[in-house]
Amino acid sequence: MNEFNLIEKYFNWGxxxxxxxxxxxxxxxxxxxxxxxxxxxVDTLIENVHFPRDTSPADIAYKALSVNLSDLAAMGAIPKYFTLALTLPEFDKHWLESFSTSLKSLAKKYQIDLLGGDTTKGSLSITINVTGIVPHNKALLRSSAKVDDIIFVSNTIGDAALAWHQIQQGEQPNQRLLTHFNRPEPQIKLGQSLAGIANACIDISDGLEQDLNHILKHSKVGAKINLNNIPLSQSVAAYVKKTDDWCLPLAGGDDYQLCFTIAPNKIELIQVLKKELDIQLSAIGTITKDLDFKRLGEFDQKCSAYQHF
Amino acid sequence: MNEFNLIEKYFNWGxxxxxxxxxxxxxxxxxxxxxxxxxxxVDTLIENVHFPRDTSPADIAYKALSVNLSDLAAMGAIPKYFTLALTLPEFDKHWLESFSTSLKSLAKKYQIDLLGGDTTKGSLSITINVTGIVPHNKALLRSSAKVDDIIFVSNTIGDAALAWHQIQQGEQPNQRLLTHFNRPEPQIKLGQSLAGIANACIDISDGLEQDLNHILKHSKVGAKINLNNIPLSQSVAAYVKKTDDWCLPLAGGDDYQLCFTIAPNKIELIQVLKKELDIQLSAIGTITKDLDFKRLGEFDQKCSAYQHF
Structure with missing residues (x-):
């Protein structure tokens, strides 16, 4: 099958x-x-770096688009279109069908159109470039956190990192953790709702502390967070209690939750959003004038962040 | 060096x-x-598929951006911005410096900004997504060729294919052929000049005949071309004379010249363009109502096009 037939068959969705x-x-x-x-x-996913070798094509497609949508969510943008650069070791009909069906389903859910692509032969790699739109001057930036802002995190963190940790240990994560790892849900609605409300926002891909520190650096402020307020699922809370390894939720990454800061006088809007979106939003700390980053709680080790090289 | 330092050092160009x-x-x-x-x-370049393993990082960067700019040229678009997804087997300071310098230089030439990217670890692969702008309803499409249009090709074709053929044979291509292979020049100015003049346009990446056939298929027309009018450099003409292998220029690809069709009554504009842009533009055939594709000349073999799978 040549490239044109492949695109026509699997990636022309009408x-x-x-x-x-x-x-x-x-x-x-x-x-x-x-x-x-x-x-x-733009984000690239590579086998054995971003997902284990035996990940299903449906999960790979889901994650590849989802982590990109998460970047749009972090800006408060409305998804519009994406391009796909797909590198495959071989032509595998079943793999492509499953990949394409999953990608189409997620694209439909967030009303984003696949508008172009390139297929090449090589080690499995998926690069997706998403584009969205945001009303002029309403985008959520990393650089606008203000002193005394309250720092929030959506849902729970550390679930994907715990799944990955268990896989590496040869254990089988439970279904909930696996879903967080393979099919992270981009916080598109939350991002759009925060546009014009939050001062700064980022999605947690590299780990809560590292990503929060991007906000601090770009906004030229500091922060203190309270470990007791970090939202953890039962599984992650149990893991931390057993191992005292706070670095897993704080630096594990792959969460795709939003971390945002909001002025104290807008805190009531958060209660409204929680109900409207049926979402967990936890205040984990405050932005400080002092440029330091401080953790309150009984864990003072420095967590090393994931590095690509 | 972590990803953020890498991007800041090599890809933040002010x-x-x-x-x-x-x-x-x-x-x-x-x-x-x-x-x-x-x-x-979007286009992906992969080592040993799109360029030989020993290609210099400067040439790789040039080609990766150039082939993408060529797609903008084919639409008559003005380049605006691009994203870069770079997958590298290792962190190599000299490689990155050379790659970055060459990419920046070409980007500057065509006034296109690098606005985002992702670096990952894996087999060498470069995916670039370019975006340009074109005045409403002025874009050059594949689907608007009209019966009796004259078919034109810019400059010469087959040069990159001959270089690649010689490399595969263990021969050393001359400098001119190598430049065509490693540093194809996107026909940005020509494309912009043709917007509103040409009826249909495509850039020749997969081979003249295959790309021309995309125009025919999308426009629901046929064509006849005259082999004697195909513009060949001295090197390619000598190769064809010696081997009778017309498939090299007709199907070799990697030319990044423009193939376009224009109404007969606009032919004088071509003379003006030739002078203004100091460019070779050759009439190679005509668009026909008959849906067939016909070659006039003493070569009737079917050329097999390059297939990715």
Whole structure:
């Protein structure tokens, strides 16, 4: 099967949501409403780096698009379109069908169109470039945290890291942890709701502490967080109690929850959002003028962050 | 060196041409003037598939961006920004410096900004996603060739394919052929000049005949081309004379010249363009109502096109 048949068969999904033309031309052409800015981001997933070798193609597709959507969520953007660069070791019909079906399903859920791609032969690698739109000057940035802001985290953290830790130990994670690891849910609605409310926002991909520190560095502020307020699932809480390894939730990464800061006088809006979105939002600390990063609680080891090289 | 230092050191090039913000945030934010559509395209280059293992990092960077710019050229678009997903087997300071310097230089030449990226560890692979803008309804498409249009090709074709053929044979291509292979020049100015003049356009990446056939299929027309009018360099002409292997220029690919069709009554504009851009533009055939593709000349073998799988 040549590249054109492959794209036509597996990645031409028919009617588009956005005002676009030209899947199958040299470029895709897209019209954007005035009053919006584009938000764009790219992420690559590689076998044995970002997912274990035996991960199902459906899970790989889900995670590849989801982690990119998470970057749009962190900006408060509305997903519009994405491109896919897929490198495969061989042509495998069943793999492609399963990958394509899962990708299409997630794309449909978040109304994002696949508008272009490239398929090549080589080690398995998936690069997705997502583009969304956000009303002018409403994007959530890392650089706008203010002193005395309250720091929040959505849902729980450490679940994906615990799943990965158990897999590496030869254990079988429970279904809930596996879902967090293989199919993280991008916080698109939360991000859009926070636009115009939160001062700063980031998605937790590299670990809560490292990502929060990006906010601090870009905003030229410090923070103190309280370990007792870090939202943990029962599994992760049990793991931390047993091992005292706080670094797993604090630096494990792969959470794709949002960490955001909000002025104290807007705290009531958080209660409204919790109910509206049926989501857990936990205040874990405050932004300080003092540039240091401080943890309150009984754990003072420095956690080493994941490094790509 | 962690990923953030790597990006800061090698890929943060300072002042941007386009109205954008946020290299280093979750997404880049870009403002687009009204009255334009976006044109976007993605291409991956893989070692030993798209370039030989010993290709210099400067040449790899040049080609990776150039082949993507060529897709913008084929639409008549103005380059605006790109993202880079770079997968490297190891952290190599000299390699990165050379890659980054070459990429920056080409980006500057075509005034396109690097607005985001991802670096991962794995087999060498470069995925670039370019985005340009084109005035509403002025984009050059594959689907608008009209019966009796004259088919043109820019410059010469087959040079990169001959270089690659010689490398595979253990021969050393001359400098001119090597430049065509390693540093193809995207026909950005030509593309922009053709917007509103040409009926259909494509860039020749997979081979003249295969790419021309994309125009025919999308436009629901046929074509006849005359082999005697195919523009060949002296090296390629000598090769064809010696071997009678017309498939090398017709199907070799990697040319990144433009193939476009234009109404007969606009032919004088081509003469103007030739002078203005100091470029070779050769009429190689005509678009026909008859859906067949016909070659006139003394070569009737079917050329098999390059297939990725």
């Amino acid at each position: 009617k588009l949501n956005c005002d676009a033309l030209g899947v199958g031309d040299d470029c895709a052409l897209i019209s954007i409403d005035s009053g919006y800015q584009l938000a764009t981001s | 002042k941007l041409n386009c109205d954008a913000l946020g290299v280093g945030d979750d997404c880049a934010l870009i403002s687009i003037d009204s009255g334009y559509q976006l044109a976007t395209s």
